Amino acid sequence: MMIKVMLVDDHSVLRSGLRMLLNSEADLEVIGEAGSGEEALRQLEILTPDVILLDLSMPGMGGLATLKQIKEIKPEIKVLILTMHDDVKYLPSVLEAGASGYVVKKSVDNIVITAIRTVSKGQPYVDSSITSAFITGIINQKKSTENKKEQANLQSLSPREEEVLKFIALGHTNKQIAAELIISVKTVEAHKARIREKLNILKRSELVKYAIENNIVGVKPD
Numbered sequence: 002m003m004i005k006v007m008l009v010d011d012h013s014v015l016r017s018g019l020r021m022l023l024n025s026e027a028d029l030e031v032i033g034e035a036g037s038g039e040e041a042l043r044q045l046e047i048l049t050p051d052v053i054l055l056d057l058s059m060p061g062m063g064g065l066a067t068l069k070q071i072k073e074i075k076p077e078i079k080v081l082i083l084t085m086h087d088d089v090k091y092l093p094s095v096l097e098a099g100a101s102g103y104v105v106k107k108s109v110d111n112i113v114i115t116a117i118r119t120v121s122k123g124q125p126y127v128d129s130s131i132t133s134a135f136i137t138g139i140i141n142q143k144k145s146t147e148n149k150k151e152q153a154n155l156q157s158l159s160p161r162e163e164e165v166l167k168f169i170a171l172g173h174t175n176k177q178i179a180a181e182l183i184i185s186v187k188t189v190e191a192h193k194a195r196i197r198e199k200l201n202i203l204k205r206s207e208l209v210k211y212a213i214e215n216n217i218v219g220v221k222p223d
Contacts, residue, residue: 004121007033007048009041009067010056010083019054026114038067045075052117057084057091065098072099079120083109092127102126157199163217165192169205170212
């Protein structure tokens with residue numbers, strides 16, 4: 002089955018190289034070219050490619066705006082973003098706008114043919130260099146969020162709750178904590194319940210670990 006492709010990029014030399022590369026494949030045929038988003042939309046009035054190779058950064062109507070217009074008028078067309086940007090910050094917005102894939106120009110000769118064939122079958126394709134960076138970014142963001150959450154939880158403890166947590170970490174019983182702080186055992190139990198709720202920690206061993214990791218053990222009670 003022949004896959005019909007349209008090239009949309011403001012660099013004519015790149016389009017020429019891509020046209021030669023794609024037309025050399027038995028199952029690929031370039032049926033149209035455009036140097037801008039506006040020109041691409043005009044051509045789509047008479048052409049219906051299976052896949053559009055779309056540059057993200059173009060003068061006039063940019064790639065993202067062009068992508069949105071394409072998906073509005075001919076949603077069945079698969080759009081493969083071709084870009085010089087290997088920054089993952091562009092990936093969510095183009096996928097949300099309806100792109101089927103994302104290829105970085107510096108690796109285009111190696112993967113563009115595979116990418117076109119993949120998206121033409123309705124499957125997504127993202128350049129591996131972008132995928133790795135994206136996953137790493139998610140992992141780092143998750144770690145950052147967890148660290149901020151721990152700090153926020155720690156800040157939410159009252160001075161008295163920090164004192165109680167310190168004694169818990171040191172292995173004191175409720176009765177011993179009550180004696181040290183001159184409060185009732187029932188009050189100690191109430192403080193412990195609030196600490197567990199605020200930190201979302203139930204096991205004593207995890208409370209001890211938390212206290213050590215956050216230097217609570219070094220806090221001197223009044």
